[in-house]
Amino acid sequence: MAPDTLSVPLLPDLVRLGATPAGKEEAIREAAQLLIAAGCIDPAYVDSMIRREGAANTFLGHGVAIPHGMVEDRELVRRNGIAILQIPQGVRWNEEQTARLVVAIAARSDAHIAVLRRLTRLMQDEERLNALFIATAPALLLGALSEETAAPTPAGPAADLAERFEWTVDYPTGLHARPASAWVEAARAAPGRVQIRHGDQVADAKTLVALLQLGLRMGDRVVVSADGAEAATTAARMKGVITRLTAKEQADAAAAERKARAPVQGWTPPTALPAIAGVAASPGLAIGPVHVVLTAPPAVPDRPESLIDGGNRLHEALDRTRQQLKALADDTARRLGPAEAGIFTAQAELLNDTDLITRTCQLMVEGHGPGWSWHEAVESGAAALAALPNPVLAARASDLRDVGRRVLARIDPSLRGGTLHDLPDTPCILIADDLSPSDTAGLDMARVIGLATAQGGPTSHTAILARTLGLPAMVAGGAALTGLANGTPAILDGQSGRLFLNPTDTDLAAAHGWIEEQRVRRALQEERRGLPARTRDGHAVEIGANVNRPDQVPVALSQGAEAVGLMRTEFLFLERGDAPSEDEQFETYRAMLAALDGRPLIVRALDIGGDKQVPHLHLPHEENPFLGVRGARLLLRQPELLEPQLRALYRAAREARPGALSIMFPMITTLAEIQALRAACNRIRAELDAPAVPLGIMVEVPAAAVMADALARHVDFFSIGTNDLTQYALAVDRQHPELAAEADSLHPAVLRLIRMTVEGAERHGRWVGVCGGIAGDPFGAALLAGLGVRELSMTPRDIPGVKDRLRDSSLTALRDLARRALDCETADAVRALDAGTSDAGAAGTEAAS
Ligand code: PEP
């Protein structure tokens, strides 16, 4: 033992063995008491330590947690000290993290780096660490933490844990991210360790990257083993999870196979051109020379800083990135569907990887800066993934790197920015190994006319963004792509996912002709987008856009929007790390109104809760958030959220064209909620001497639909949120990975609720709109119009197809369609009615992916 080599004294008085705290907070308080008794900290520092837990994760990994206070409370530290609480039974630290050694740190500066370094070294020697969890003498702990180097684990044959079973991988595409996430979830629920061994390679089943790095392929034999108090149950549970996934994996693979064999749609060259086949990602044809960009990893400078500052910066960057990915997933789920949103959820899961974070911490405690350490950890994980022979798994490397770059940009904003400089001046088809979303979003569209990547998938960020940008794109073209010589003439067909090389003059002429045809078609659509959605017999349906920010309004208008029928204001909160002030909200609403230039704007009051969690509001965790304090329920409980928003809205109303602004409230269930919200509106309006504003409610809860005739008396309009109405009516979590497809808004049960809402509203002369996803489906829109819905609000890109469909119909036919749909027994039967009523043919299908 050599305490004098440490800058923080390690004292026997500061070690407590065999502690049994009931929970994490009690554990922190108990460890903190030791520090208080030793005169290391002011008692007020304990609260700071507890608060720190809300701001960041102090679990270092492998059963070790390092609670410490907030940086700003450092003056409450009287002298450096470290208290060690040994909890042999463990205490739940965070979800699925159990701490057995709680090393509470009181440090005015970075004096405890030496101890952390020893801790991280100990973590590489699990046997020794496990012995410390049950050691019976303080000296053993003090000794281990004081040694300059921990004894390295002797290398030996990979061993299994107590309970084991063998399994042969029968997932056709191997263990890729989706099933691996399910394994991780099951493993994390277990109190002990769970490990997967393939030959000599062993992975901790609680970490996604480690699992993926095994590179398991169909036919590989593995041993799954578990230890701890419930080892046998854990092993049985793991077996259940692993084998239950087989059927789905095989069905998915069969579906993919069928799709791959289906004849490709798109452009066919008149001559037999050599082509590189990939996966279609974004439709359209691009003609030009290729330009190959081999994106080098960014040079990340090593800027060491104190461990506390660096740790804070890292944790904050991780938190912010999680929020950003959550917002992205929510938004994508609404715009493109749950499958696409799943990419972002899976990316966020990569951030929970304790190996990645522990590795970063290890590098930091060795004296490197947080940015450099993070980058190193990400690169080594990604390199291992990229080296795997299975392309599906190897593609995860780009996800990891992409997430890594997001975090890095938060740690060090100077490292933000794309990697695509030095493009040729003349337009080119850009070829890259893979592109991050940031790269894709930042592309210079004057210079890039098409995109082909060696890696990636049709649901990658790159593909999603390319579609949004209207840029023809293919992905997963393989190494043949990056081997092309710069300047090779090519034609990229983003619809079939093919890059044709060295086209002849005949091919070029044909391709130019095809592009011209498409252009004329689009121009026609463009012209018609501006026309009202008036049926052949003169019934007009108002078409709005679901838009959250003023800068999105011009695009919505250019697509033919006549209004904004839903501004989801929670995104003002979700896209940033703090709550926007009343003034900031006012400026946003004012800018929305200005961008709409007198057209109607319906602002929905904050719909927080459910799937839209805002971490910085620190709301209590709910077991069942979709049935919890969500939307109006939260607004009524938190005037500090409701009132600034209403004030900002009424201030905007004072300046707006009369009637341009309407307010609506989400998740209304009862009349009492409407009355309370109306009262708040009236009070604030009077205080501000603002004009009256139409007040509406979202009909998303079946109770509101059933009671529509009673509620209609008290509101000016209804807007039906079919996404939620469907999930509540059919009892299907709209984000459930397996069930989400069953949350079909065309189910007759949902249609009947919509009809009830319309009838209830009509009784009091109120109008009804729909702003859920089904409004943007041309057939859904036709049905809704037939059911008596007067306004439809949707994602801007859906507008042209919906307008075409309505214009090609008569109200009489739509009413008849609605009547027949209400009589159907199943959602499929409703959909089958589409075949017989689609006058508009394929209108609008171009945008669908
Ligand atoms: C809905 O539920 O249909 C709706 C439009 O609201 P959100 O999707 O924001 O919950």
Ligand code: MG
């Ligand atoms: Mg909703």
